[in-house]
Amino acid sequence: MAKTTKIFKGLDGVVVDETAISQVMPRTNSLTYRGYAVQELCERCCFEEVAYLLWYGELPTRYQLSNFKKNERRRRKISRNHLAVIQRFPKRAHPMDTIRTSVSYLGTTEIAWGGEPAEADMERSMNLFSKIPTMIATDYRLRKGKRRIEPRSDLSYSENFLYMCFGRVPPRRVVKAFDISLILYAEHSFNASTFATRVVTSTMSDIYSSVTAGIGALKGPLHGGANEAVMNMLLEIGHPDRAEAWLRDAFRSKKVVMGFGHRVYKWGDSRVPTMRGCLEDLALWKNDHKWIEIEDVLEKIMAEEKKIYPNLDYPAGPAYYMMGFDIDMYTPIFVMSRITGWTAHCMEQNAANRLIRPLSSYTGVKQRRVKPIAKR
Ligand SMILES: CC(C)(COP(=O)(O)OP(=O)(O)OC[C@H]1O[C@@H](n2cnc3c(N)ncnc32)[C@H](O)[C@@H]1OP(=O)(O)O)[C@@H](O)C(=O)NCCC(=O)NCCS
Structure with a gap:
């Protein structure tokens, strides 16, 4: 019987090297x-x-x-x-x-x-x-x-x-x-x-x-690319009053909500509060609080119902928007x-180099012979 190999899809949880950075x-x-x-x-x-x-x-x-x-x-x-x-x-x-x-x-x-x-x-x-x-x-x-x-x-x-x-x-x-x-x-x-x-x-x-x-x-x-996707999402929602309905629809259609979740941070992203502070300051400067209000609605429901929290791209997207940059x-x-x-x-x-070369578990067809082209 074939030995089963444990697969770490997406290298999830795998420590591949050391770093001091x-x-x-x-x-x-x-x-x-x-x-x-x-x-x-x-x-x-x-x-x-x-x-x-x-x-x-x-x-x-x-x-x-x-x-x-x-x-x-x-x-x-x-x-x-x-x-x-x-x-x-x-x-x-x-x-x-x-x-x-x-x-x-x-x-x-x-x-x-x-x-x-x-x-x-x-x-x-x-x-x-x-x-x-x-x-x-x-x-x-x-x-x-x-x-x-x-x-x-x-x-x-x-x-x-x-x-x-x-x-x-x-x-x-x-x-x-x-x-x-x-x-x-x-x-x-x-x-x-x-x-x-x-x-x-x-x-x-x-x-x-x-x-x-x-x-x-x-x-x-x-x-x-999530920071761009976050701003496109906020523009699509357009108004805080539409945020909850938009999110519920996203849940129904199993859409990924941009700017939420992280492979490593499962309890929140340590960089978010600092960037959120900057976003609040920019909102005051522009006197434009709409994007924060939309974000607050989404964030609250995502936390309560999915236990998924914003990552850095969530406050960064609207911050760059208020600075005047094109989304791309x-x-x-x-x-x-x-x-x-x-x-x-x-x-x-x-x-301290060593060639990075992981292995894979083969799931294709078993080894076979090449037929002459006329017989395929
Ligand atoms: C970043 C990301 C790829 C991490 O993914 P991951 O570690 O592979 O986590 P998973 O995709 O396994 O997520 C676990 C569960 O949470 C859900 N989930 C994670 N992030 C989600 C999100 N942003 N919106 C909706 N559901 C999400 C997954 O659908 C999955 O649900 P399931 O168990 O019912 O299938 C993922 O959270 C994501 O796509 N986020 C949106 C893009 C984004 O903001 N990227 C910037 C990262 S800094």
Whole structure:
């Protein structure tokens, strides 16, 4: 009799490797980056400090941060050839497809292999980190038939991106909410896209190929694409009075309710309260409370009847909407944050590499002989 093999569909519950980058603790509803609670990082640090922390393992001193910022700011421009590639993207292409291709293009401009010294990958990580916002914002403006805006080196990472998209730096509270969203999205252990980057790295491929794979994985609505799906859902509901009926209909038709549930957090997502605070602040600023009111109705019923709780994408979707972004920009914004976590994982994987190659249990037809074509 055939021995039964236990299958861990979706690798659910499987520990595949060690990491020192972040720790997700579902029981205590907490998340730390290199040992620091993410809420405290949001309160006390800017996104650049968090990027430094993820890559180097420690928070920077004032001097280190100043050098780090200078280094990031001087790389922001993209080449003329790169600009020509972005100009040729179909105007209706999804920005996740254009940023995936843009990152892949950057990889063609230098010869890189995996397993290289950490300094070389750190250099490439900084290049990706610094140029990705320019790639996204340039594509955003050109797609809308607007003049592209060159990056500025006197602005922070978040300010500069908002400036390149909107042509001005928004009020401080908007910049702060945006910066916090980048910190919250930066890293989350072995999620699907990070795992994809580690799988590619494990074959001793290069960091651009790994990040390109990560972007592809992030695009899906069960992962990063959920922040866009949440806002589309809120727009479809349209008014708090319609929220309950919409949800009951979703239950009846067994629809997945976007922005709820998580593979690891079964009792709530530790990042939600901080992002919810930002959302409330943005609602006050815009004097527009409709989206929060709709969300409150859905959240209450989901908790009471399904015991399923919101994830980070739930407050992030309407927050980006109130900042003025087109909906298809939300997941690319996630990319410009998660690039820090992905590249940290590529370097960690390289430092102690073993090819990632799981097994499968075969369920197809038994071995058979090939018939000559005339007899099939
Ligand atoms: C994230 C997600 C894929 C995690 O899925 P998972 O760990 O595989 O959990 P499961 O799909 O096994 O969910 C367990 C149960 O909860 C239900 N469930 C989970 N998330 C749900 C949601 N968002 N809406 C409705 N039901 C949901 C499942 O249908 C399943 O019910 P069942 O046991 O009756 O079949 C899932 O929660 C989801 O699709 N959420 C919506 C997309 C989203 O917001 N993604 C962003 C994640 S950060």
